[in-house]
Amino acid sequence: MTNKTYCELCFKNFASYKNLVIHERNVHSNNKLIPHFYILSQPTSEQIIYYINSFIILLKKKLGFSRHAIGKKHLLIDTFPENVFVYLFKNEETFKYSPAKRKYQCNFEGYAGITRLNQLFCYNQWSFRENPHTNTKGYVLLEDYENKYQIKFTWSQTILSENNRELILERMNCNFITDSVVMNVN
Numbered sequence: 013m014t015n016k017t018y019c020e021l022c023f024k025n026f027a028s029y030k031n032l033v034i035h036e037r038n039v040h041s042n043n044k045l046i047p048h049f050y051i052l053s054q055p056t057s058e059q060i061i062y063y064i065n066s067f068i069i070l071l072k073k074k075l076g077f078s079r080h081a082i083g084k085k086h087l088l089i090d091t092f093p094e095n096v097f098v099y100l101f102k103n104e105e106t107f108k109y110s111p112a113k114r115k116y117q118c119n120f121e122g123y124a125g126i127t128r129l130n131q132l133f134c135y136n137q138w139s140f141r142e143n144p145h146t147n148t149k150g151y152v153l154l155e156d157y158e159n160k161y162q163i164k165f166t167w168s169q170t171i172l173s174e175n176n177r178e179l180i181l182e183r184m185n186c187n188f189i190t191d192s193v194v195m196n197v198n
């Protein structure tokens with residue numbers, strides 16, 4: 013799979029996969045075109061909801077109220093279908109695809125990013141978890157008084173092989189930063 017040496021976007025040939033990757037980075041770094049889009053069937057809304065819910069449940073498990081719950085976090089779903097990722101994010105400004113790496117990316121930043129994800133997930137409580145007993149809230153940090161931060165979604169295909177048997181994993185990775193805060197009680 014990674015032996016491919018031609019560019020699927022402009023059909024140029026390269027001496028090596030490495031050269032192809034360099035070409036792609038230089039010439040098609042913000043590519044949104046998916047050459048095989050026609051084979052990606054449109055997922056049902058039930059499928060999309062299922063994967064959004066899985067993501068939200070796993071994300072909330074990363075949110076907490078202690079010091080350990082603060083900082084860079086990483087979440088991985090090993091079985092996230094390509095078509096669900098594509099249909100969920102393809103219309104976003106930051107959505108991009110690398111044919112050489114078979115990899116998609118989409119990032120969201122700041123309050124605008126939270127608002128947009130609220131819309132995409134049809135749920136405005138995906139990014140935080142509250143503990144009413146201690147009045148604390150664990151949340152995905154996307155903006156504070158001085159900075160904006162990103163939540164990054166990537167999808168890639170990994171093939172594990174063992175004695176001619178292959179397992180294709182369709183992986184969705186998500187990187188984000190968490191924080192916690194004591195809520196105001198009034």
Ligand SMILES: [Zn+2]
Pocket residue numbers: 019020021022023024035036039040
């Ligand atoms: Zn090209």
